[in-house]
Amino acid sequence: MTLPDKTPAQARPGxxxxxxxxxxxxxxxxxxxxxxxxxxxxxxxxxxxxxHHVLPVDRWRELLLDEAALERWDEHIAPTxxxxxxxxxxxxxxxxxxxxxxxxxxxxxxxxxxxxxHPVGYGCFVFGFMGGSMGSVVGERxxxxxxxxxxxxxxxxxxxxxxxxxxxxxxLSLMQMAKTVAALRRFRDAGRPFLSVLxxxxxGGVAASTALLGDVNVAEPNALIGFAGPRVIESTLxxxxxxxxxxSDFLLEHGMVDLIVPRPNLKATLAHLVELLTPGGTP
Amino acid sequence: xxxxxxxxxxxxxxxxxxxxLRELARSDARFGAELERLEEKAAKLAREVFAGLTPMxxxxxxxxxxxxxxxxxxxxxxxxxVELHGDRRYADDASIVGGIGRxxxxxxxxxxxxxxxxxxxxxQRNFGMPNPEGYRKAIRLxxxxxxxxxxxxxxxxxxxxYPGIEAEERGQSEAIGKAIETMTALAVxxxxxxxxxxxxxxxxxxxxxxxxxxxxHAYYSVISPEGxxxxxxxxxxxAPQAAERLRITAPHLLELxxxxxxxxxxxxxxxxxxxxxxxxxxxxxLENLRALERLDGAGLRDDRYARFRRLGxxxx
Ligand SMILES: [Zn+2]
Numbered sequence: 063m064t065l066p067d068k069t070p071a072q073a074r075p076g077x078x079x080x081x082x083x084x085x086x087x088x089x090x091x092x093x094x095x096x097x098x099x100x101x102x103x104x105x106x107x108x109x110x111x112x113x114h115h116v117l118p119v120d121r122w123r124e125l126l127l128d129e130a131a132l133e134r135w136d137e138h139i140a141p142t143x144x145x146x147x148x149x150x151x152x153x154x155x156x157x158x159x160x161x162x163x164x165x166x167x168x169x170x171x172x173x174x175x176x177x178x179x180h181p182v183g184y185g186c187f188v189f190g191f192m193g194g195s196m197g198s199v200v201g202e203r204x205x206x207x208x209x210x211x212x213x214x215x216x217x218x219x220x221x222x223x224x225x226x227x228x229x230x231x232x233x234l235s236l237m238q239m240a241k242t243v244a245a246l247r248r249f250r251d252a253g254r255p256f257l258s259v260l261x262x263x264x265x266g267g268v269a270a271s272t273a274l275l276g277d278v279n280v281a282e283p284n285a286l287i288g289f290a291g292p293r294v295i296e297s298t299l300x301x302x303x304x305x306x307x308x309x310s311d312f313l314l315e316h317g318m319v320d321l322i323v324p325r326p327n328l329k330a331t332l333a334h335l336v337e338l339l340t341p342g343g344t345p
Numbered sequence: 346x347x348x349x350x351x352x353x354x355x356x357x358x359x360x361x362x363x364x365x366l367r368e369l370a371r372s373d374a375r376f377g378a379e380l381e382r383l384e385e386k387a388a389k390l391a392r393e394v395f396a397g398l399t400p401m402x403x404x405x406x407x408x409x410x411x412x413x414x415x416x417x418x419x420x421x422x423x424x425x426x427v428e429l430h431g432d433r434r435y436a437d438d439a440s441i442v443g444g445i446g447r448x449x450x451x452x453x454x455x456x457x458x459x460x461x462x463x464x465x466x467x468x469q470r471n472f473g474m475p476n477p478e479g480y481r482k483a484i485r486l487x488x489x490x491x492x493x494x495x496x497x498x499x500x501x502x503x504x505x506x507y508p509g510i511e512a513e514e515r516g517q518s519e520a521i522g523k524a525i526e527t528m529t530a531l532a533v534x535x536x537x538x539x540x541x542x543x544x545x546x547x548x549x550x551x552x553x554x555x556x557x558x559x560x561x562h563a564y565y566s567v568i569s570p571e572g573x574x575x576x577x578x579x580x581x582x583x584a585p586q587a588a589e590r591l592r593i594t595a596p597h598l599l600e601l602x603x604x605x606x607x608x609x610x611x612x613x614x615x616x617x618x619x620x621x622x623x624x625x626x627x628x629x630x631l632e633n634l635r636a637l638e639r640l641d642g643a644g645l646r647d648d649r650y651a652r653f654r655r656l657g658x659x660x661x
Contacts, residue, residue, distance in 0.1 A: 138661060139659050139660070139661045140659060140660045140661070141659060141660075142658050142659055142660050144601070144658035145590065145591070145592050147590055148590070149577040149578070149590070150577070150578070197657075198657030198658050198659045199657075199659045201657055202657055202659055205654065227545075227546075227567045227568075229567060229568055229573060229576065229577075229591075231567075231658070232566065232567055232590075232591045232592055232593070232601075233565055233566055233567055233591070233592070233593060233598065233601060233603050234601060234603070234656060234657055234658055235567050236545060236546070236549055236565075236566075236567040237603060237653060237656040237657065238656075238657060239525060239546060239549055240525055240529070240549060240552070240553050240653045240656075241653045241654060241656060241657065243522060243525045243526050243529060244525075244526075244529040244553070244649070244650050244653050244654065245654075246526065247526050247529045247530050248650065251530075266546075267545070267546050267567070269518035269522075270506075270517070270518045270521040270522050270525075270546045271522055271525065272522070273518065273522070274516070274518045274519040274522055275519070275522045275523065275526060287518075288513050288517075288518065289506060289508070289512070289513065289517040289518040289521065289546070290506075290508030290509075290512070290513065290517070294508045294572075295508045295509065295510065295513070298508050298509075299508075299509065299510070303510070307510070307513070308513055312514075316514050316515070316516065317516070318516050318518075318519060
């Protein structure tokens with residue numbers, strides 16, 4: 063199952079653009095109107111109600127990584143069009159447009175970083191890039207993230223935000239689920255911790271691969287996390303879903319995530335977890 | 346009356362006559378020559394008609410209500426089969442069946458999706474759409490296979506994992522992810538056969554094999570053609586176009602490296618002669634199993650890792 067590259071609720075795609083437009087922003091949680099500058103200073107968390115608005119990848123680096131520094135890996139791996147897919151607009155054009163608007167080559171960035179002094183393999187999905195969908199490049203980069211981090215004996219922290227598999231690459235996208243999870247398993251066997259961070263939204267094939275398989279699963283407040291998208295469930299069952307269904311609190315209540323951590327505390331929490339789970343202390 | 350799809354009618358008529366003639370020939374040798382002639386004609390016509398089928402018609406064939414399901418193959422392939430039930434956590438999900446028995450003399454674990462034929466059976470089997478407990482039963486059986494050094498044979502036939510409220514509450518994502526992970530780590534041969542519908546992540550939870558086979562008229566896709574059309578064009582009736590563009594039929598899967606072999610079906614499809622279909626599937630599984638038996642546990646894990654590691658298309 064895969065979702066369209068649209069954000070179900072809370073956020074809008076291309077958040078960089080929307081947050082860059084206009085001077086004021088109306089909070090999606092409480093309706094309070096704040097300046098965009100003020101909201102950005104708080105990493106898009108509403109000062110009045112604590113609502114977490116979607117945060118672009120460069121801001122995630124700034125929030126979590128020491129000196130906001132990421133030594134990027136495998137940027138040279140670029141997407142192609144194996145099915146010559148055209149749904150009225152060629153896949154190649156969709157890719158070119160996504161690359162232009164996000165300044166990223168595909169829907170994930172990976173590399174080496176430090177968090178609170180600990181070296182880690184770090185990855186972050188780019189939701190603005192075709193809904194963070196996982197095609198061949200995303201799958202390959204995640205596999206390399208796990209392989210290289212295992213070789214360098216580092217923990218992996220992966221921030222998920224995705225509508226699922228990338229339909230335009232067909233069955234090859236589905237195969238990325240097996241590829242990424244196989245790499246995760248090898249990484250596990252090498253004895254280093256995998257911290258999975260679940261951002262809004264994490265659904266479909268990405269939810270059903272690495273996302274919920276962390277040694278520790280950490281969710282953002284009020285993120286939508288689930289296998290089937292809410293609209294798929296509603297149309298299948300012809301029903302309306304209860305408030306809070308598939309949101310972070312729901313997952314915590316049902317035993318699927320360990321912690322819900324607001325942005326201001328996330329870096330300290332991740333650094334602490336890496337330290338506690340690293341055998342013999344961090345090198 | 347068995348259901349006959351419009352495009353299969355000419356083939357079905359001929360195949361039915363062959364079947365009748367075969368009965369006659371059993372008691373009267375004079376029909377032998379006529380039988381042989383008609384069999385040849387039926388095979389030729391079936392090949393011609395089926396070669397011209399659209400991808401969506403292939404999808405319809407894969408969903409044909411008379412098509413053999415997992416238990417139909419198990420009955421023909423596995424000796425002394427003992428079905429094992431339940432995930433030891435919550436329930437027994439009848440949309441996935443599994444158990445132990447012998448295949449070609451070898452002790453094996455078999456796991457497969459199971460659809461129903463009657464309405465009552467389909468309710469019980471949830472139309473072959475598993476809940477998390479189905480995948481957790483599969484995980485339990487994979488682990489059992491690993492512990493007792495038994496090869497795993499899986500049979501895939503599902504529209505997809507069930508998109509339900511309770512499925513989400515009980516962790517559908519985690520269950521599928523964990524099933525995939527467990528398969529990647531098995532130190533025994535794993536052979537996957539897509540026998541009907543290969544619907545997305547719900548199929549892949551049974552899909553991480555050293556070898557992946559697909560029946561001639563089965564399909565395997567990241568999303569159903571209907572779902573794809575609904576998302577792309579907000580119009581489920583454009584499923585035939587989606588089926589075409591997604592490249593989900595056996596020849597495409599082989600070309601993309603997603604499957605290692607295509608199992609030819611008898612004239613008119615597996616449902617026209619389930620015994621023959623089972624014999625062909627059996628031969629293909631056995632051939633692949635023999636090749637894998639040369640590898641040790643670590644070799645099997647590495648082989649499986651390498652197989653999935655190379656899937657994908659990108660420029661580097
Ligand atoms: Zn607010």
